[in-house]
Amino acid sequence: MPDALDLLATTGQYRLLGHPTDLAGHIATLGPAPLPSDASRGWRQGFIAAVEASGLSGRGGAGFPAAVKLALAQSGGPGGSVVVNGMEGEPASDKDKLLLIRSPHLVLDGAQLLAAATEARRVTLCVPEGRRRVVAALRRAIEERMAAGCAPVPEVIAHPPDRFVAGEESALARWVDSGRSLPFFRPDKGVALQIGRRGALVHNAETLAHLAMIASTGPEAFRARGLPEDPGTSLVTVSGAVELPGVVEIERGTPLIDIVRRALPTGQPQALLVGGYGGAWVGPQDFATPYASFSLRAIGATAGVGVAVVLGQNACGLAESARIAHFLAGQSAGQCGPCVYGLPAIADDLTRLARGQADPGLLARLHRRLGEVDGRGACRHPDGAVNLVRSALHVFSADLAAHLDGVPCPHWNRPSQLRFPDSARAA
């Protein structure tokens, strides 16, 4: 487990990491979670107004506005569930694990606040069983809270399967509901998820911690960090060709290169992988791009799950991308044809390309396949893979030209600079 590399300069109150881990220390620092004595309408309105004023967007990948999600969940009526998404299936991400180990009460307070706001009856914490340190930290925190009467709604730990797609929110809600870890087809995103025919509100662990901070310190403290268009802080896991891989807490709008510098790159980076394995490669000309939704979108990237991987000079971006594509193909839930057949085909094309074994039709075929797979799954899993591969073809266009001419990648046989779970390493 990597450490928190660097905490924000403590010139202001607002930060997620660095709070005391135990309940007494947590309360001494932030005070008890500002929960209502009874679920009064006035309290709910105040909480919703604070979430709206903060401008918080989800930190789990999609960047959906938290206030919109809350309004949607409220339409589901009372008696529902709040689900803490601690799955973090992204191989290059550690920020939610670290947050749950270091500041479990912040995350749980956020879940309790949402439960009060939506009149939910249960908080379900979803973490893979094998994450022993996270599970132990959560168990300890839940016991502390029960003993101190800080958990008005029961907090229960559940262990969905440790797979990439298991953390997709519709798959998570369905697993809690029926034990089947499969995404839904949801053409209308404006329909609330359900568990036991009641509304379910699924939030990433970091988003919940921000909600707790916003309720305690006010939306102004949140907005004092980051940019007006994309306020607040974010946790980013930095890895790859760096001396000190770990999690950094940054203000939204921090230039990408400043984020990865905190992890001490071993040399001048060749490229950065931003947003996760379903994110995008960013080339040197865009290293100064501010880490914010709008500026990343403008260069075809996304903040995604809060990941920045440094690719060093002694690596082939196309070969690394082929490894990612094979990994993502293997992580498909297996429900939709374009994902089941398209992702392995795309990964094979990319592998052949990196090995200098491209046939004359390969590049046109690869572009066609990328276009055909994009947007054709029930969930966004294939879209992320397509975006990653497209960005690789763009950022590593010089390598692409060489490999198309039959020059194989000299770095093909080097060990990957990326992280993959043991189960997927064979690819």
Added chain:
Amino acid sequence: MIRILIDPIACDAYGYCAELLPEAVSLDEWGYPIVDGRPLPPELASAAKRAARDCPRRAITLRERTSGH
């Protein structure tokens, strides 16, 4: 106006929809239907209804839209 919506989980690549409605549905190399999401011209409405009805996996939904959105 009618739009075609295909449930990619239900779809099993039978391909009847592309035969019945080639103007609006093409197939990818694995036989799964591709639709562009644009509204269908009115003269294709009855063919679209048939494609939806005849889909063995009931994967096609037709959405009626009164205006542009």
